[in-house]
Ligand code: SF4
């Protein structure tokens with residue numbers, strides 16, 4: 033659990049990003065929203081660059097562009113001018129405002145400033161954009177805290193306060209029962225799969241946030257003011273009336289849990305699962321969906337017809353059952369190539385947990401799990417998903433950077449490195465392959481189309497991993513076998 | 517155009533016509549306008565980053581350091597310390613109680629670990645607010661470790677990138693003049709303002725070597741601390757790019773009386789002019805000019821016929837330019853002429869009034885000139901002017917691609933040499949590769 037190098041105070045090649053970046057990604061997943069940073073110009077521009085380099089999509093992040101005077105006297109005036117200008121130009125339905133280290137340090141009170149702004153500049157009617165704010169000082173959390181914080185802020189500030197009573201019955205009849213799905217930071221490809229899965233279970237879902245289109249859009253003939261897609265605001269408003277919430281993230285801190293808030297404030301049943309990555313984590317997710325469909329309060333309305341069930345033991349819809357079967361079959365076909373292989377896995381904590389789980393299932397031993405995050409929950413989560421399959425639990429390091437990871441990896445001599453593209457220099461140094469997953473992928477095309485989740489995602493990752501190992505063996509072989 | 521530009525920005529956009537140019541620039545970015553600009557820190561980091569044997573420690577929260585980790589293609593022929601991202605990763609307690617102790621410990625630790633020739637310590641926004649005394653910490657560590665430890669006053673909010681260039685130059689000024697200048701040739705120069713992207717500096721150095729001119733210090737491409745320390749021994753400062761290192765050249769003129777010439781290495785005309793200007797400066801040694809003429813002749817003899825094939829295809833295509841500093845835009849306008857293309861829009865993040873006047877002088881009527889633009893404006897220019905190719909950096913790329921416009925990366929991330937004579941050919945090749953792709957004909961913009 034502890035940092036391998038506890039005496040070091042400097043950070044070299046961080047394994048985390050700054051907090052507002054996560055908030056920006058979450059806000060980008062809301063329909064009609066423009067992300068806005070209350071801070072100086074540099075932060076917004078750097079984050080745009082960073083995000084663009086992964087998604088190859090435009091992402092406009094507005095900024096208060098604070099200058100020296102504002103830093104001394106407060107950024108209120110610039111905030112208001114910025115919001116006015118963004119509203120005039122983008123005509124957004126919502127502006128997602130995240131603070132930065134600078135405005136947190138000078139102590140700008142967003143709540144108060146936005147109250148003033150509303151009084152001074154907004155008409156108080158439909159034409160006003162909604163203003164959602166989140167506090168994201170990077171000196172107290174990484175991009176994942178920023179991401180979850182923004183999701184929670186959206187829910188806290190948008191879900192109708194009085195909806196619990198008023199209009200509950202009528203609304204339910206109109207819209208049908210809905211599940212809230214809070215997936216965390218996953219790829220557009222993952223989100224598209226999650227939608228398919230929900231549809232197969234005949235569940236309507238509000239997925240928040242949804243970057244599946246906003247950060248993986250089509251070629252256009254006009255530059256969109258705001259890209260198509262994202263979670264509809266009216267759907268967010270209704271989240272307090274959902275049947276249940278499913279939130280991915282075994283390490284997600286409770287105070288940042290949107291599902292937790294919906295449970296405590298609106299009595300929406302909360303199901304916290306790990307990212308459905310690998311066979312068994314996906315099983316758990318789909319079992320829950322089956323439960324919600326067949327035995328839950330939705331049963332009457334949305335029970336799967338018997339013919340759609342494969343057998344009595346499996347409550348999976350046919351496509352999922354087939355995908356699961358193929359995955360298992362493939363894992364059998366490939367198990368020998370991976371036997372005894374060792375991996376170092378790094379990145380966001382919940383992604384690491386899912387990857388360790390998948391790797392354990394296919395016989396790869398993770399020797400080191402590393403993250404720049406520090407939830408304090410990583411070791412326990414890793415144990416939970418993989419202990420029964422692994423002869424020995426991996427070392428787990430939270431709050432570490434690539435200096436720490438490299439130092440350990442040199443001793444552990446793994447066969448594979450698995451994580452985002454910032455591990456490339458280490459993979460190169462160690463002379464081992466890097467399997468690219470998660471965010472960011474800055475040295476390959478199509479990071480947003482990497483599928484991680486579900487049986488399909490596990491299948492793709494498995495194929496990639498096993499073929500990487502086989503290719504390495506083939507290239508290194510003096511014979512050069514042309515068969516496996 | 518009016519529809520997409522905010523009223524407060526109208527004065528920073530000008531369309532060349534018969535009237536004299538009136539244009540605002542050098543203003544703080546408009547709040548909420550999604551400027552393409554970065555910050556003071558970014559400017560300092562760009563300039564100092566290529567000094568490969570120095571430690572570059574970013575004092576601040578993690579983001580400022582992490583976004584500048586190995587993102588520029590500034591190559592080194594030796595040490596590669598500059599490719600690592602060092603940060604103090606300030607936490608809440610540092611913000612509350614001050615970050616000086618942490619900075620001190622981080623510096624000592626990193627200097628012990630890497631034994632750098634010098635250390636640069638960058639100040640970021642919140643450091644400026646909480647008031648850490650960088651100067652004092654740097655002085656103490658410098659005394660203890662016996663290497664120069666230089667504070668860079670680059671708080672992000674204290675202006676734009678240009679202020680960052682100046683902060684970087686002020687830090688380097690402390691190095692210049694501290695080294696031994698024995699043995700430096702009277703025909704010697706410093707190369708300022710080339711960052712050795714993709715190895716460009718090596719190409720330029722080769723030209724000067726062929727001319728018989730000694731290069732004392734590269735500032736800062738493939739830079740070394742010891743070279744900068746003896747840079748005052750050079751006879752001439754050859755400065756590329758209007759903003760980045762001009763301040764240092766001016767300081768060196770004040771401090772050591774070293775004359776300055778401004779050059780550009782992009783495009784045939786400017787590249788040749790740069791070499792001739794240096795040769796002319798050393799006219800007491802006529803052999804240099806003779807060798808320079810020979811060099812240019814040789815290079816052009818191979819280059820021009822090769823360029824011709826690209827020019828045939830590209831003739832009459834329209835280009836738009838949006839770059840950080842305006843000086844690069846001048847060269848690009850000329851380079852596009854060389855390959856037969858027409859520039860219909862040109863802008864920069866941080867140009868000055870003189871820069872824009874010069875752009876107005878060298879461009880054709882109807883050309884849009886813009887200062888500190890943003891995605892919506894740029895997209896509307898691309899569309900209205902029916903642009904075939906956009907030149908810019910990473911942030912401009914998705915704007916072009918989304919609209920189905922070809923793109924050429926002319927920023928710090930590029931991996932192709934675009935400077936020098938060989939660079940002109942690469943430039944033509946890259947422009948050609950993108951403009952002539954069949955993909956554009958399949959996209960909505962053309963299909964419509
Ligand atoms: S100041 Fe904070 S918000 Fe801005 S880039 Fe740095 S870490 Fe991120």
Ligand code: SF4
Nearest residue numbers: 074075555580641672
């Ligand atoms: S905090 Fe300041 S120095 Fe850092 S990126 Fe933002 S504007 Fe630049």
